[in-house]
Amino acid sequence: MSAALDTHGKAHDGHDDHGDHGHHTPTGFMRWVTTTNHKDIGTMYLWFSFAMFLFGGAMAMIIRAELFQPGMQIVTPEFFNSMTTYHGLVMVFGAIMPAFVGFANWQIPMMIGAPDMAFPRMNNWSFWLLPPAAILLVASFLVPGGGAGVGWTMYAPLTTQMGPGMDLTIFAVHILGMSSIMGSINIITTILNLRAPGMTLMKMPLFVWTWLITAYLLVASMPVLAGAVTMTLTDRHFGTSFFNAAGGGDPVLYQHIFWFFGHPEVYIIAIPAFGVVSQVIPAFSRKPLFGYASMVYATSSIAILSFMVWAHHMYVVGMPVAGQLYFMYATMLIAVPTGVKVFNWVATMWKGSLTFETPMLFALGFLFLFTLGGFTGLVLAMTVVDVQLQDTYYVVAHFHYVMVAGALFSAFAGVYFWFPKWTGKMYDETLGKWHFWLSIIFFNVTFFVQHFLGLAGMPRRIPDYALQFTEFNQISSIGAFGFGLSQVFFLYIIIKAIRSGEKAPQLPWDGADTLEWTHLPTPAPYHTFENPPTVK
Amino acid sequence: MSNATPTHNYYLPEPAAYPVIGSVGILLLLGGFAMWFNEVALGPWSSLAGLLVLIYMMVLWFGKVIGESEAGLYTKRVDVSYRWSMSWFIFSEVMFFAGFFGALFYARLYSVPELSSIDHKLLWPDFSPTWPSAGPGAEANFTPMGAWGVPAINTLLLLTSGVTLTISHFGLLANNRGKLILWLGLTILLGITFLGFQAYEYSHAYSELNLKLTSGIYGTTFYMLTGFHGFHVTIGTIMLIVIWFRCLKGHFRPDHHFAFEGVAWYWHFVDVVWLFLFIFVYWF
Amino acid sequence: MKKIGGMAGAMLLSLYAGASSAAWQLNLTTGATKSTQVIYDLHNLMMWIILVIFVGVFGVMFYSVYAHRKSVGHKADQFHENTTVELIWTIVPFFILIAMAWPATKALIDLRDTSNPDMTVKVTGYQWKWGYDYLKGEGEGISFVSQLSTPQAQIYGTETKGENYLLETDRHLVVPVGKKIRVLTTASDVIHAWNVPAFGVKQDAIPGFVRDTWFRAEKEGIYRGQCAELCGKDHGFMPIVVEVVSAEKFSAWTGEQKKAMAAAADDPDKKWELADLKARGEKVYAANCVACHQANGQGIKGTFPALDGGKITTGPVKGHIDQVLNGKAGTAMAAFGKQLSDTEIAAVVTYERNSWGNKTGTVVQPSDVKAARK
Ligand code: HEA
Ligand code: HEA
Ligand code: CUA
């Protein structure tokens, strides 16, 4: 271990304003409210996102319970619609995105040898904007008319019919957008400006690269979403005609703007997940990542292409054939760089020395099931096939494969992988494996059958269905309850590990070779790299 | 700086309450808007409170940043961070405007012509797709805003302000305080004049041209684009004023004045957006 | 390994789905048109290609998982790039994609061709029912509204569910077999989508815009579909039923419809009595208004206002007629002026003003509505 471990050595440094003023560092609750430390902020992001995951998951349970059998049993149709809406919004904006921002906060400074994020106070604000957004979202259930039942895509002009809950949701989206933009600017600046000497761009761990690209996607796409919901707001309250044909506008305009954001958004969810997996697979293969450079190029191509394919969500709005063809080809093209990534991961494992601790299991689960979800994406990309499948459960199955078995599994992999570094404790390996196997089995029980429902024509976003869909829906609901309980079990594993986990060894994974493992003690101290390491 | 390694001594601020104050402000402001728009009596008050809290937070926060900067805590590397972040912030603003311009182009090139196509005769038998248009469902009884009156003057004002701002920057670089303060002051005046003209234009449009936010897609895009731009000019002007006072207080050195440059970037950005507005909203 | 087996099995199974029962349908329908057959074949082709790639890629991965384990003593190699291999696996997928895009392009161009129809039908989406207008071809002028006929009792479980639960309507769209039908879609309130899987047709119905699609059913029969774009509360309850009949039957049907329409046409100048009008109004209300305002006139708190004791329903008649004729922009309250006749509006307004706790005693005559239309 190098001198960089001596993190308190800075006390004799007159210029350093930090900590040596004899300043009272706030404690207790105020410590978290006022913190400027990337690790604290990362921790808050991760806990917040997990809470949101449970909240969004509980809504999914209501959806699945209502769909357990035909007929209306538990909720009203309006409430069902709002469940679908907020399940989607909360999972995407509240659970998955903040989870990966949490990873970014913890890991990026440690991985590039930076003392912290470039703008620690703004970093804190990025996090503390999330609770107001969550409050507005929850409040929308409590106002007259209840939550908006418009789907997470919030298509006009249905949005103009909703009550005040819609306005609260719109403002929540604005706040989430602010948070994401500030967070992204912070991440980009940190990566571009605070790397340790010798840490060239092409030496950065792939996780850092994926976040650089994701942050770019966020800065480019979130403002567009903010614009779209702002237009919705003025159409609702100020008599504008953006999405109103009588005034010369067009409801489809909303969809174009939304998906110009929305498609990059799905890669905002996927790309950091690629990053985590690209750290985990080499570590447990004890072999360097295969094709590092091509990984960087592939990820960048995905990012660029993602702005050019948005209308594949709109094949049935009545585009000209030329438009449909263009969007079909462009969409299919994304399979090439994504394929490169899949092949590189497999090649990394090839002739490695593989072990299968929980992080690796989740990474493999990711690899296998994400690819499956990617393939169904390709099926949807075929315009004529999509005409049969658009707005059916096939789409629901597709995106849960890429987002749950993809992004969420990768987040699990990341948590297990870095948990010892963050806390200095080990989780219980047996329980971790249980978590994995329960998750992957119940996940497939829940979502695999939804492909069949979609192929047979069951529309999505319906609270009740025709009798021939009963069997598969029952299977899916049972799977969903199992999957949900497995996640409660995950909470148990984490709490148990924090409270009574064994002390983690300095290097719990012998294949891990990035700075946070090689240059820092386990657990990582509160302040790291105030003297940057030199990277060869 | 005597430090051997460049990131060493990167200024890391101590814990601060500004962010959470800001969050409370945002919650009050936007929650207040939501109430206001739905006729809840508390709404305007909540919004006002939120705005005040936000202003309070900004005064504190920016005051702190200015203090830190003047105390020499910001090394070259911190300066580079500010440059990156300002560039990306402006990029995000570009994308924001891109969304609204997208709406304008879409309406002009796509939805308005489409609404008068053969099939659409079924719904709108006598709509003709001329721009400016209020759409097929309303009578187009407004007069569109011409380009060569106030808007042209405004274009000149903004373009000139870009030049004056650059001259004042040269003053700063040459350490010529008088030049700096004079030309920066002029820039501010130009900005305020611009806003005055725009306010006049709006009232003229409402009272004489019958051109309103509700005048179909033309009114919609006209007011949203110019309104958002005007909002940005307002912010830019406030920033210029803050900078001007800082100049009066003797802040900034020829080799250390990112705050000035950042504001200048922002001002030029607002300028360029206006050019697009002038061409696509007013002129063609 | 087992998973691959399972996957492959499921996919193979899916190829035989056409023959399996509706409840366990595993693949797309082969449907009743040539388009659905084209789509079905294209989808199967995709599945085969994907299956091969999948088995290839994960065959390698699982082999590695099996053979390159640390626990069997495998030592890690340290290679980490190989330009040739990387180029190959960038270029080969590209060609595979071209192989997929080729048939997909052909299919798309064929399927989008709506020219030279034998008949044109306009389909209008309303919250939450479908309006059909026969515009051109045989049956021109026929126009009706079709909505869910499954009783509430089945939905709420107090009655056993029928065979076509949720997929049945009071009126069917009737079309002749073997004829090219062009469908124009539009909507009056929000976006809906007209979707009949057996025809391979799904087309958004967008308020204020007209879109088109087409089908040519090859087999007589009854085909069912559902609205496929979230359109509010009863999105799940606006099915589509199309009845494909022989040319003769179709002619007979159109004749009947025309006669029925003539008989049902109300004399717009007739003066009505309160009781008759109220009875008529109750029917109109049940067909058009209950979904939101509920049978007891209480609406749904916070979303749909109560009409029982409402300000407008007990206030001046003019405002009431106006509300129903023109709706309220920006809310779910649609303008019923185009959907309902003067008589129907007069009836429903009269009904609302004299039902539940409302006792205004007003009788609104069709002529009043006619006057209000201008
Ligand atoms: C993490 C999120 C994520 C990711 C990564 C993807 C990835 C892809 N998605 Fe998906 N998608 C969503 C999230 C995501 N999607 C969501 C949320 C929706 C629904 C939104 C809503 O309506 O609510 C959606 C909907 C959606 C639709 C619209 C469906 C509809 O509404 O009708 C389409 C259509 O083209 C599509 C396509 C694709 C494609 C082609 C990819 C590709 O990127 C996949 C590429 C990957 C592979 C192909 C596998 C690996 C490749 C190889 C092994 C190489 C060799 C392969 C070949 C040569 C074939 N997606
Ligand atoms: C990354 C995002 C993400 C994630 C992680 C999930 C996770 C899950 N999703 Fe979701 N989903 C979306 C994103 C996501 N989803 C989106 C974007 C939509 C589209 C919305 C729209 O149409 O607008 C959607 C829509 C959607 C639908 C379609 C709804 C409809 O069309 O009406 C369904 C139905 O089965 C569903 C199910 C599930 C289930 C069972 C889970 C499970 O994985 C959740 C498991 C987690 C838990 C259950 C939480 C932990 C447990 C508890 C809190 C205790 C309670 C537990 C029990 C009682 C068992 N989702
Ligand atoms: Cu109509 Cu959904």
Ligand SMILES: [Cu+2]
């Ligand atoms: Cu997409």
